[in-house]
Amino acid sequence: MPLLTKGRYRARLAETADDIAAAQALRTRAFRTEQPDRDSFDEICSHFLVHDTRSGALVCCFRMLMFEDGAQLARSYSAQFYELSGLQSFDGRMVEMGRFCIDPDVHDPDILRVAWGAMTRFVDDNDVAMLFGCSSFAGTETAQYLDAFAILKHRHLGPKRWLPRVKAPDVFRFAARLRRKPDARKAMVRMPPLLRTYLMMGGWVSDHAVVDRQMNTLHVFTGLEIGAIPPARKKLLRTVAG
Template identity: 80%
Template structure:
């Protein structure tokens, strides 16, 4: 399968597909820095994914990266990173092309919101070029303690749970079953302050999440399975995303 994505530039940033071993090593180095891992951040998924790089055009500094794993449909979900942590049997009947987005990170010294905008623009271009019908992945909260995120999880329960036909089941040994355990009404302001920026954008687009979070002590994160059906994105949001592409 040939993966395609046009080069994209907007303002001071440009996004492109990695096309050399050096590009992939640069992405791994940025991930190691951003995730603060003790050893270089790489795994066998790196060899079968497309890697998208966002550079500052003036300095050529790598400021953001993520990887995309293309699947022809739900029958291939066992190949995904997420399948290690979630029982995705309910999604195996999805017939459209799917892409798993993973290892998303922004350089810790760069805080420009335009970086996230062009990253989503690059994802949009990738989805359009490759006729993708569902985007999915694991959306991570920093750390493994749930107390600081209870309002965020309460909001996920109240507004953003996956449709029953797609709902992932528990597979990982250590999970926080927030949908079953939480009875609180979310404080919207606190919830949005604690919501990871990438997940917040998924939700604005109409994304949905699993009813439990996986406690990943190796990566020092809590993460929820997140899905976004491309056909369900509101037209107004699609126009905003494609405006970045130009």
């Protein structure tokens, strides 16, 4: 059963082992990992698939894991990399979104819109109060992303009471280290599209990035309180989700 269909794209939940295998294959290709991209979280998450209705090809996928409140966050994927005790007092249903990827050979902004529409429908249907996850920059070298990290420091750090603390052994403490004034244009060019969308909706990030050499990424913890999304942006998302 499709979650939604917009234009040439259809989003649905995975229903079979073959569906999940297809998502893992797309992730492996998109993330360019040497080994197949699969882990134990695949067994407990809901997997979302976006297909091109003309070709039938899988063009986007991501997974979501539900938590009744912040007290359960120790079993999240993000908790492997970030110390999340500050968020344990969050009172409301939370969903971790992860392994988001789009076919690297397909370039159509409508894919991201449909994916966010599917997320919006899931969030609304399940009365979710916060969406969170790890937002990744390609590669592990920080030099090309300094303006992006500087603008995250100046405009988008999370509330102090919820800010994740350092847990991973290899991190880039951009909030403490960067003194540069960001070039906003360069920052947005280098900002990953998924993270850029989070920020446009009022999302916030950790004060450090984790250097994940296994996935060949730098990632920041990202949180988005559903109640804090600007009304105009929320209306636009629900228009897509409708």
